[in-house]
Amino acid sequence: MNGFLYGVTGTLALCIDVGARSRGSKQEDRLKEAKSLLAKGVGWIVDWLDAEAAKSATKWLDGLDDLRLIHASNRVFAEIMNTPDAELSKAKKKQRRDAYMPLIKEFAKADPKTMDYSAARAHLISYTAAFFKAERWAKAPSPTLHPGASPPGASIASPAS
Numbered sequence: 001m002n003g004f005l006y007g008v009t010g011t012l013a014l015c016i017d018v019g020a021r022s023r024g025s026k027q028e029d030r031l032k033e034a035k036s037l038l039a040k041g042v043g044w045i046v047d048w049l050d051a052e053a054a055k056s057a058t059k060w061l062d063g064l065d066d067l068r069l070i071h072a073s074n075r076v077f078a079e080i081m082n083t084p085d086a087e088l089s090k091a092k093k094k095q096r097r098d099a100y101m102p103l104i105k106e107f108a109k110a111d112p113k114t115m116d117y118s119a120a121r122a123h124l125i126s127y128t129a130a131f132f133k134a135e136r137w138a139k140a141p142s143p144t145l146h147p148g149a150s151p152p153g154a155s156i157a158s159p160a161s
Contacts, residue, residue, distance in 0.1 A: 050133055057132035061125045066112075073104065073124050076131040103127055 061072060080088070080096050107124050110117035 054129055054133040057129040058125060061128055066107075066121075069121070069124060069128075070104070070107070073100075073128045076128050077104075080131070100127060 061069060064072060077097075077100050080100075081093060083093070103120070103124050106116075107120040110120040
């Protein structure tokens with residue numbers, strides 16, 4: 001990541017320096033060009049980070065067992081439905097609910113030994129990862145959703161001696 005940032009920074013600095021030395025350009029034009037180049041550079045970095053976050057979320061979700069995947073996707077669905085109407089319209093909530101409900105039903109009824117199961121799981125992961133990317137969540141906020149965590153209400157048993 002550092003190499004990528006150094007490369008972008010160096011490229012922007014070079015463009016600004018070359019632009020500043022060009023003859024016949026006004027100071028205001030050079031400043032506008034520099035702002036534009038910096039905005040493009042920041043935009044590229046944000047897009048790259050979003051893509052990396054989406055890959056990370058997808059990989060993490062793919063590693064969850066079925067129960068934890070359902071918990072994670074239900075958490076996302078609850079976040080969407082509980083978003084204030086001023087931030088997300090009722091029409092958008094309905095649209096997202098209409099997209100989610102068939103996915104969770106398809107996943108629940110799919111036989112784990114079939115391609116339907118694999119497709120249903122992939123669609124559920126894709127839906128959930130898209131939310132993580134859109135909201136810029138690195139991972140689900142609940143520790144009970146992380147791989148290796150005990151399900152809610154589970155007790156920790158001591159090993160048999």
